[in-house]
Each structure stands twice: as C-alpha cells, then as structure tokens.
Amino acid sequence: MVDTEPSLTTRRQDALLIIDDDPASQRQLSQILEDITSVVSAPTQSVATALNQMLTSVVVMGSSDAIAINLIKDIHSFAPRTKILVVVNSEKDAVLALKAGATDVIERPFSDELLRMMVKRARHTAKLEHEVERLKAFERQQQSILGGSPPMVQTLRMVDRVANTEVNTLIYGESGTGKALLARAIHDRSPRSDRPFITVNCASIPEDLLDSELFGVEKGNFDSRQVKIGKIEAAHGGTLFLDEIGDMPPSIQAKILRFLQERMVDRIAGQRSIAVDVKVVAATHQDLNHRSGDRKFREDLIHQLGEVTITIPPLREREDDTLLLAKTFLLQFNHSMNRKLVGYTEDAVEALMSYSWPGNVRELQNKVQSAVIMADGTQITAVDLALTKEHRKDSGLPLNLRQVREEAERHAVTRALARAEGNMSQTANLLGVSRPTLYTLIEKYSLQR
C-alpha cells in the first residue's frame, strides 16, 4: 500500500521510509521490515512530501535505476544525516549507488534476515550520530554564551524560557552583540535541538533569490519534476533563523507574514501548499518600529515575529562582561595560537574598561586576537590592544555626585578583582578595605568574583 500521509505517530517517532515505485516490491519490503519498526512507503515522486511529514533516520530504496540514484543526492541535501540503503540488481548498480552517497547496498535476491540486520545497524548508527550531535550542542551551550552582568543574566534567563516554548522570537541588539549566538542557543536549549537549525541572512541575498531560497522552487513537467527545497522546508522540525530581518524586502515580508499565520509553504511554481513545522527566531540591529513608520517594514509582521522580544544590551553597558569575555578570549587564543600569555597589565584592564566598544563583543574578540599575536611580554598591555582614543567612554559620566562616587567605586572594585584574578584577600588589599567590606561592595554592585 502506498502511504504518503503518515499518521501523527509516525511524524513524531523515527519511522522507516520505503521508496519504491513497484507495488509488489514495495509490499515485499514492507512485510519484511514491519517486524522491526513502523514503516511508511512512498513512490519516488512523493519522497519530499513524505520526508517533510515524518521523522526518519533510515530510508530503504527498492530500486537503483537512474531516478533512484538521483534521489539519493536530493534526500541528502534535504536531510544530510539520513542513512540510505539501496536494493540493487548488479555489482555495477551497487557501485553507482554507493558513489551517489548510499550508506549500504543489498543485492537481489537477498535474505529477509540480512535486510533486517542492515536496517537495524543503520538505525543504530543514526542514533549514535544523533547522540553525538546532541552532546556537541550541549557542549556549545555550556561554552558559548559568556556573561555574568545583571543585564546578560536576565537575557539568558529569557533565552531559557523562550527555548521551551513555540513562540516566535525577535532579537534586537547592536552589531556584534551576539544575536546569532543567542538564536543558536535558543535552538540548542529547545526540544528541537536535534533537528535542523537553518539561518537565512535577509540582507545578503537579492530579492528574487531570497524568494526561492526561502520558499523553494519546482521546475519541469509532471514526469520529470525537479524540486529545490526552500530553507523554510529544510528547517522542518527545527528552527528557522531570519537574520537581518530589517532588510527583508516588502514582497517577501508579505509572504513570510502569510507563512507565520498559516504555517504552509508554497514553492514557486509548486502544485500545492506544504505544511511546515518550524520555530521562527529573527534578529535585527535596526529599529523596526522606526522602519515601520517609514513604511519600510510591516507593523503586523513586527507583532507576528516578536511574540517575545529579547534585547541584548551593548557591551559598554555590561562592564563586568568585558573583563570576563577578554579573559576567556585570551585563554582561547592562547590555546589556538600556542601562546602562554598570563593576563592583562593594569593599563590594559583600564583601557578595556574605558573603551566604548562600538563593535561590541565581535570587536573585543578581534582586539584580543590581534593583541595575542602582537604581545612581546608575558602579559597583554594597553599598547598591544591598540584601542583608539576616539571611542573612550567618558562623556556618559553622571553629574550627580553620589552616582559619580558609586560609579567610581564600582569601577575600582571591578579593576581590583580583575587584577587579583578574583583572589578576595588580594582584592581587599588593593582597595584598602576589609574582606567583609569587599563582600558588601560585591553584593551592592552585583559583581562577579
């Protein structure tokens, strides 16, 4: 039986997909494999739809003709980790299938038991790869986003909450503040983490290409249809990250809005609408409300995308993070460049803290990288960092004397903590206060030790 409409159960569980245009062969394969797993069968022309609608780690192809061989590449471009087993009639076909990317082949006539064993092994490999991916994502999540300042802690709390819901999320932040990193973290911390995370940069793709890139295209006639799957479909089950959304052309804004409302994709020149399940995260450095006032961005799309909005504060507003990031980047570049620099001189810390970081974390990362290359001594100096005077942040000092005193106090404690590498006795000595007073100050300014 040809079953191109998988049930809800097969959409959630890992079902085996059998692709075969010959009903007798399809029946035979189903009967053999139904003993070990749930099976969905589809003819070659419905493969994209079937893959779109179900979770499948293993595909069995009942034929190795030219259409089947081409399909191997298509399946891998859509779902690269899928294991594909091909039933072949000759050694020559076996070579062609393996060259095209098949995981394994089995030659007719074959024993039922051998086919079952191959499918079990392929499923096992897929499961292990999936586990490795999950662990890598976990590792990325552990390492990637650094930040202990109160605004960043607040931001990370929102990431965790948003990750566990299906709401569309809009991330605002200046260039280099970590919007792409945050979008990835939302995916990695979500139940969708083992499914695709697909990024589309709306600013870097011309309007006509962006349309097909997002929605896909169908070409040719009924007998030989070529399908280019769009990024929205490719993100099925996972997360679609629309970066630089503020630059999305109005015609595409209208299509994206329709997609967000209906959750259906219409490929260009396609025959019908396809249901797609994606979590949408968008990011921009632009003020969308301002752009909507200028009629460059649809107001209804702002609301639709920003069911939750997260704003990442610029680095100049998170002084504590500057040193934490600078130290961590130093460790990372020490490691990757095989250097053994032990930290920052006091004038370097002063320079880091009094710079306004117009390029935010990306700029800090680049400055530390070049300082690690340039440094002659054992520590990085202000000269190694080469921060221009033009972007010193001194104009923003408050006038109110109590605020000025508090700001100076906070600044001094942060510097002393950095200089003493978090050692509390040394920090207290440097500041000329007792340890209990130091603890009070750390508490008062919510500082990281």
Ligand SMILES: Nc1ncnc2c1ncn2[C@@H]1O[C@H](COP(=O)(O)OP(=O)(O)OP(=O)(O)O)[C@@H](O)[C@H]1O
């Ligand atoms: N909190 C952070 N912890 C560690 N690394 C960070 C952090 N924030 C940003 N980075 C690093 O800074 C660089 C820039 O980050 P990212 O590309 O996410 O910024 P962005 O806001 O998307 O920038 P743009 O708007 O220019 O595309 C990346 O290398 C990223 O890994």
